[in-house]
Amino acid sequence: MPLGPLRPSPLVEQATERLREQITGGDWAVGTKLPGETSLATSLGVGRSTVREALRALAGAGLVRPRQGSGVFVIATSVEESWPTQLRRAAVTDVYEVRMLVEVEAAQLAARRRTEEDLLALDAALAERRAAAGRSDAEFVDADIALHAAVVAAAHNPVLTSLFTEFVPLLRQGLCDLVELLDLRAGEPNHGDDGHAALVAAVSQGDPEAAGRTLREELERTLAQLHSPGA
Structure with missing residues (x-):
């Protein structure tokens, strides 16, 4: 599923959901390094700060993990329910x-x-x-x-x-x-x-x-x- 630009509204929530769909849908498997912030921002049609917040939310959900100097990697493809x-x-x-x-x-x-x-x-x-x-x-x-x-x-x-x-x-x-x-x-x-x-x-x-x-x-x-x- 291509990313595509987002509609205006709560952009962080939309960006988080779109990236979550990519991960849970299998587009990015466990171990995959995500595209850089600039690339994701361009694909989604949002600023880098929005992408940064979305990635932080995904990390909090246990789906991705940043590695210092290496980028952000997928560590799970399903969200563990609270x-x-x-x-x-x-x-x-x-x-x-x-x-x-x-x-x-x-x-x-x-x-x-x-x-x-x-x-x-x-x-x-x-x-x-x-x-x-x-x-x-x-x-x-x-x-x-x-x-x-x-x-x-x-x-x-x-x-x-x-x-x-x-x-x-x-x-x-x-x-x-x-x-x-x-x-x-x-x-x-x-x-x-x-x-x-x-x-x-x-x-x-x-x-x-x-x-x-x-x-x-x-x-x-x-x-x-x-x-x-x-x-």
């Missing part, structure tokens, strides 16, 4: 399986590390989840997630907290869809209260095994519902 992008593309069941790994470990750590402030936050989150039983499905799901977030926060591990935060948007949508599709709260507005109360109690009592076991059982039940034919 973690947030992978999550957005993932099935909610796949994300839920990873969530189990993160949250069960977090619950066990929370039982060992929780502070008085954490215990107050857990009690408040459980009370709010119970209060949300009389509200809409979306509000109930939000209160449920807030309780789980409080457990993760009590683990005092910023990496676990960040991972859980990344999961939340997809989890929220999946849980809202599940509650509505299976009408889980029709006969039980405060669906899952016993399990959540037991989780808070285990963390409060400093029992890591009970906290991990209780949360795993609760999440496994939800995952089974997500896998069910009606979900």
Whole structure:
């Protein structure tokens, strides 16, 4: 595919996209040295500064790498998706399986590390989840997630907290869809209260095994519902 001049508009973005197409389309294989800035600028009909910014963006995407005194070389022909992008593309069941790994470990750590402030936050989150039983499905799901977030926060591990935060948007949508599709709260507005109360109690009592076991059982039940034919 020939390069050809670009239309006016955000030129850096256009130049980046055109060069990306050349690389991902196989016109420039891995190991190929790209034409110089002047040549690329002429082909694209833009200034050298625009080409320089486009090459910087491609380097940030992991497609090219400059070599001092030698030029810019192709090092990959496909863009590796970022973690947030992978999550957005993932099935909610796949994300839920990873969530189990993160949250069960977090619950066990929370039982060992929780502070008085954490215990107050857990009690408040459980009370709010119970209060949300009389509200809409979306509000109930939000209160449920807030309780789980409080457990993760009590683990005092910023990496676990960040991972859980990344999961939340997809989890929220999946849980809202599940509650509505299976009408889980029709006969039980405060669906899952016993399990959540037991989780808070285990963390409060400093029992890591009970906290991990209780949360795993609760999440496994939800995952089974997500896998069910009606979900």
